[in-house]
Amino acid sequence: MRIVVCIKQVPDSAEVRINPETNTLIRDGVPTIINPYDVHALEAGLQIKEKTGGKVTVLTMGPPQAETALREALAMGADEAVLLTDRAFAGSDTWATAYTLSKAIELIGADVILCGKQAIDGDTAQVGPEMAEFMDIPHISYIRKIVDITPDRMVVQRLMDDGFDQIESTLPVLLTVVKELNVPRMPSLKGKMAAKKAEIRKMSAADIKAAEGDLGLKGSPTQVKNIFAPEVKKDRKMLEGTAEEKIDMLVKELVELKCI
Amino acid sequence: MYIKVNRDLCSGCEACLQSCPYDAIVMKDGKAEITELCQLCRACLSVCPEGAISEVREASDAKETAQGTGVWVFAEQREGKIAGVSLELLGAGRGLAQKLGTELSAVLFGGTAGDAQELIFWGAEKVFHCDDPLLKTFNDEPYAALLAKLVVEQKPEIVLTGATPIGRSFFPRVAAKLRAGLTADCTSLEIDAETGNLLQIRPAFGGNIMATIFCPHARPQMATVRPRVMKKGEYDASRKGEIVRVSAKGITSRTKVVETVKEVAETAINLQDANIIVAGGRGMGGEKGFQLLHELAEVLGASVAASRAAVDEGWIPYRHQVGQTGKTVGPKLYIACGISGAVQHLVGMQSSDIIIAINKNPEAPIFSVANFGIVGDVHEIVPLLTKKIKDLKG
Numbered sequence A: 001m002r003i004v005v006c007i008k009q010v011p012d013s014a015e016v017r018i019n020p021e022t023n024t025l026i027r028d029g030v031p032t033i034i035n036p037y038d039v040h041a042l043e044a045g046l047q048i049k050e051k052t053g054g055k056v057t058v059l060t061m062g063p064p065q066a067e068t069a070l071r072e073a074l075a076m077g078a079d080e081a082v083l084l085t086d087r088a089f090a091g092s093d094t095w096a097t098a099y100t101l102s103k104a105i106e107l108i109g110a111d112v113i114l115c116g117k118q119a120i121d122g123d124t125a126q127v128g129p130e131m132a133e134f135m136d137i138p139h140i141s142y143i144r145k146i147v148d149i150t151p152d153r154m155v156v157q158r159l160m161d162d163g164f165d166q167i168e169s170t171l172p173v174l175l176t177v178v179k180e181l182n183v184p185r186m187p188s189l190k191g192k193m194a195a196k197k198a199e200i201r202k203m204s205a206a207d208i209k210a211a212e213g214d215l216g217l218k219g220s221p222t223q224v225k226n227i228f229a230p231e232v233k234k235d236r237k238m239l240e241g242t243a244e245e246k247i248d249m250l251v252k253e254l255v256e257l258k259c260i
Numbered sequence B: 001m002y003i004k005v006n007r008d009l010c011s012g013c014e015a016c017l018q019s020c021p022y023d024a025i026v027m028k029d030g031k032a033e034i035t036e037l038c039q040l041c042r043a044c045l046s047v048c049p050e051g052a053i054s055e056v057r058e059a060s061d062a063k064e065t066a067q068g069t070g071v072w073v074f075a076e077q078r079e080g081k082i083a084g085v086s087l088e089l090l091g092a093g094r095g096l097a098q099k100l101g102t103e104l105s106a107v108l109f110g111g112t113a114g115d116a117q118e119l120i121f122w123g124a125e126k127v128f129h130c131d132d133p134l135l136k137t138f139n140d141e142p143y144a145a146l147l148a149k150l151v152v153e154q155k156p157e158i159v160l161t162g163a164t165p166i167g168r169s170f171f172p173r174v175a176a177k178l179r180a181g182l183t184a185d186c187t188s189l190e191i192d193a194e195t196g197n198l199l200q201i202r203p204a205f206g207g208n209i210m211a212t213i214f215c216p217h218a219r220p221q222m223a224t225v226r227p228r229v230m231k232k233g234e235y236d237a238s239r240k241g242e243i244v245r246v247s248a249k250g251i252t253s254r255t256k257v258v259e260t261v262k263e264v265a266e267t268a269i270n271l272q273d274a275n276i277i278v279a280g281g282r283g284m285g286g287e288k289g290f291q292l293l294h295e296l297a298e299v300l301g302a303s304v305a306a307s308r309a310a311v312d313e314g315w316i317p318y319r320h321q322v323g324q325t326g327k328t329v330g331p332k333l334y335i336a337c338g339i340s341g342a343v344q345h346l347v348g349m350q351s352s353d354i355i356i357a358i359n360k361n362p363e364a365p366i367f368s369v370a371n372f373g374i375v376g377d378v379h380e381i382v383p384l385l386t387k388k389i390k391d392l393k394g
């Protein structure tokens, strides 16, 4: 089985904030991490390989620094790593990102492609399904369980709002995964050593034979117009007194507002 | 397009370095310089006190604007029930269509002719309806293929759907096929008065930042919109409209939904439809603490929700999580107990009509969105509140 896992290096978004006065990002010392969902995708890929044999390739599109993320993935147990990096990729929206990644995957060759449900910087969840469309293969989102996998067929569970769907698909297929799917392993010491020395395959726009007009900002139908701080404001009333008194006041207010 | 620093104007203040989320600006000889890490996000443009940073447009930026008219709402149904967000979008879509002087249509896959008629009562002037059995239950490939085919034939300028598991899974396929821009999980939509472009506003970076996205050239402009942020339109059973039957001939699928399983916890029954929600966070201290919330919920006829911290602790299943990575809710009453009010939680509940916050820390940010705040220990306040309401109701 040829397994490709798409990982993205992201700023740890819990710590990216905006300064409401100047409308600018405050990112003092924000660390970069592998997108958390993608770590679960990688774990799924490693487990499939353990079951069926084959090879796990991790792929990322990003600046040269994204190599760090690939080495972390190698330390976890991925067999090889590909870094798609080129000035021409700058400014890609999900359309152009998915197009670029899919071109690279066609070169690498894949039976199963795994993505995280979404990346925590953009939170779009679009790159996976868009890639599947470009490659003309089926996709299934929000995988919470892999029930069965054979060389030409897969049965999985898709998490929905009110339960789950059990779905059967032909291969090749692209899956996007949620955290419930598994508990990612820790990198082993041996893995870390090997990852340090491993060679990372680099691909440029020319390597994937992509049309220039489909890449980066030029290939992106959407653009960011501006960014700003979310507003949180409301009238509020702090209730004072003993616990009894506060609750009596609250209940009175709620009755007046016809909430209860 | 690219971003440029005018070296003559740059004073070397380094304000732009701070603003760049991608570390793409460096100082060289006392002046700022944009490196190849630049993702063209424009965050630096507004911070430069000297106005030294600007975007440079190139001839190749301009593409022919594709034609198209009409606003479309994809109406999502699951087991014959139309999703609430679809009705909200018919309300919002009507406003957009009026501003553009164009028509509002709905697209319905599965469901009955009666359901299509309902969409007209909710505001659609036209409904494209396909009742082929292949589309009865949601399945990405046939849904994407048929919607893309319809869009190519009819050329709407805007296509919207709910940011539900269904909408967020198959809309990207449609956008990829059509070479259309797609903006995920929008919380507000506006029409740019000057250009007529759709301005799509959405949270990013876990809700810490809002961004306005637009598609200057490509058509249609597509977006998924978060449930419970827009108001439903007016229901009018005398409204007339046209139902266009659509055939699914030639549409196939490589995936098959074998089984649909419901897993609904007693008190979690559709948080999104709940009138009253009692929510707990890490401050509840454990499953025992949540038991207090279940008791309060019972006397109020409310559903129980939770912050991510409480879900991560395993005190309550993920299905109850509210916020950026959970559900967005908009009940009449939201009672937040032992929740700090991190922005990722707030984005999921701040459109609630009335918010009550109970927290022992008077500085907790949850109080900034609350209508009523009680500083105190949840283990004391919650049982007391349950008792008072029980007494009141007799």
Ligand SMILES: Cc1cc2nc3c(=O)[nH]c(=O)nc-3n(C[C@H](O)[C@H](O)[C@H](O)COP(=O)(O)OP(=O)(O)OC[C@H]3O[C@@H](n4cnc5c(N)ncnc54)[C@H](O)[C@@H]3O)c2cc1C
Pocket: A013, A014, A120, B205, B206, B280, B281, B282, B283, B284, B306, B307, B308, B309, B310, B321, B322, B323, B324, B325, B326, B327, B337, B338, B339, B340, B341, B342, B343, B344, B345, B348, B358, B359, B360, B361, B364, B376, B377, B378, B379
């Ligand atoms: C990408 C991303 C997505 C996220 N998505 C979500 C999401 O969807 N939903 C979500 O909720 N969070 C989300 N988070 C997490 C979020 O940042 C916060 O960590 C989380 O909301 C905190 O939960 P909490 O308020 O329950 O816990 P804490 O922040 O630990 O707050 C506990 C509060 O309880 C109070 N307290 C403690 N004991 C008592 C007591 N006895 N009586 C009264 N008050 C007490 C404390 O004063 C404190 O304010 C996300 C984070 C990231 C990075």
Ligand SMILES: Nc1ncnc2c1ncn2[C@@H]1O[C@H](COP(=O)(O)O)[C@@H](O)[C@H]1O
Pocket: A006, A007, A008, A035, A037, A038, A041, A059, A060, A061, A062, A094, A097, A101, A114, A115, A116, A117, A118, A119, A120, A122, A123, A124, A125, A126, A127, A128
């Ligand atoms: N630049 C990238 N390189 C590799 N994989 C990516 C990239 N961007 C997105 N992905 C994959 O697509 C998923 C969804 O990302 P997004 O659509 O940005 O929320 C991620 O979890 C990754 O698996």
